[in-house]
Amino acid sequence: MNQPAVPVLEPGATGTRGLVEIKNVHKAFGHVEVLRGVTLTVHPGEVVVILGPSGSGKSTLLRTINHLEKVDAGHIAVDGDLVGYRARGGKLHELREREILAQRTHIGMVFQSFNLFPHLTAVENIIEAPIYAQHRSKGQARARALELLERVGLSDKTDVYPRQLSGGQQQRVAIARALALEPKVVLFDEPTSALDPELVGEVLDVIRNLADSGTTLIVVTHEMGFARDVADRVVFMDQGQIVEEGTPLQIFGAPRHERTKAFLSKVI
Ligand code: ADP
Numbered sequence: 001m002n003q004p005a006v007p008v009l010e011p012g013a014t015g016t017r018g019l020v021e022i023k024n025v026h027k028a029f030g031h032v033e034v035l036r037g038v039t040l041t042v043h044p045g046e047v048v049v050i051l052g053p054s055g056s057g058k059s060t061l062l063r064t065i066n067h068l069e070k071v072d073a074g075h076i077a078v079d080g081d082l083v084g085y086r087a088r089g090g091k092l093h094e095l096r097e098r099e100i101l102a103q104r105t106h107i108g109m110v111f112q113s114f115n116l117f118p119h120l121t122a123v124e125n126i127i128e129a130p131i132y133a134q135h136r137s138k139g140q141a142r143a144r145a146l147e148l149l150e151r152v153g154l155s156d157k158t159d160v161y162p163r164q165l166s167g168g169q170q171q172r173v174a175i176a177r178a179l180a181l182e183p184k185v186v187l188f189d190e191p192t193s194a195l196d197p198e199l200v201g202e203v204l205d206v207i208r209n210l211a212d213s214g215t216t217l218i219v220v221t222h223e224m225g226f227a228r229d230v231a232d233r234v235v236f237m238d239q240g241q242i243v244e245e246g247t248p249l250q251i252f253g254a255p256r257h258e259r260t261k262a263f264l265s266k267v268i
Pocket residue numbers: 029032034052053054055056057058059060061
């Protein structure tokens with residue numbers, strides 16, 4: 001079977017290729033257009049925070065990057081590897097299952113609801129993917145998992161089951177798990193929205209440390225203080241489109257669009 005020609009990716013604004021390139025992506029569920037031509041380039045080491053009202057398509061956008069949703073049109077590439085695309089009206093470029101699995105090892109994802117395996121301990125949750133997806137030895141995977149648990153401040157919880165952990169601790173295990181495959185980019189979808197307020201800080205601190213260590217992050221959050229402090233760039237989405245983007249100073253200090261102003265006036 002002939003593979004369609006891979007489209008040439010335009011270089012990002014800085015002249016270097018983006019680590020994540022999202023180009024004119026469309027996605028509908030039934031008749032509802034959830035993504036309506038989203039274009040976004042994320043550079044290596046960059047921290048991009050996505051803001052926007054509920055239903056604006058933020059989760060769907062993250063999910064298309066990680067193969068949890070297929071795009072209807074446009075394309076997405078991670079480190080130059082095409083995730084999937086369809087030219088308007090054209091044939092869908094479908095990756096093979098093996099290609100999808102290989103790409104997904106480069107992308108970490110952390111969900112609002114932690115999604116740990118309840119029957120596995122903290123360390124077992126973390127070593128699962130390295131053993132099965134990357135065929136690492138159990139000893140090697142465990143050594144790395146212990147390092148990651150230390151990094152998220154949970155060295156004393158190695159052999160504990162998720163139900164014995166607080167929400168904040170579970171989410172920190174989920175972050176360690178997302179890092180286990182040494183991903184090129186980590187996607188966070190409202191990582192603190194399900195937490196009691198007193199547990200939000202410990203999770204944001206872990207994400208902040210990741211940002212400081214140069215990991216490329218795309219973070220959907222309603223934590224405006226975090227966005228202001230940690231983001232290199234803030235992207236505001238509404239009704240399936242990127243309405244505006246800029247530095248935190250620009251977006252919070254001088255938003256240009258009425259919809260951004262209206263959103264910020266409600267959340268700040
Ligand atoms: P956000 O994360 O910004 O709140 P979502 O990406 O979750 O937005 O959802 C955008 C819109 O798409 C919403 O109207 C939602 O109901 C709809 N949607 C999301 N996922 C699905 C799905 N699997 N099937 C049908 N509609 C969906």
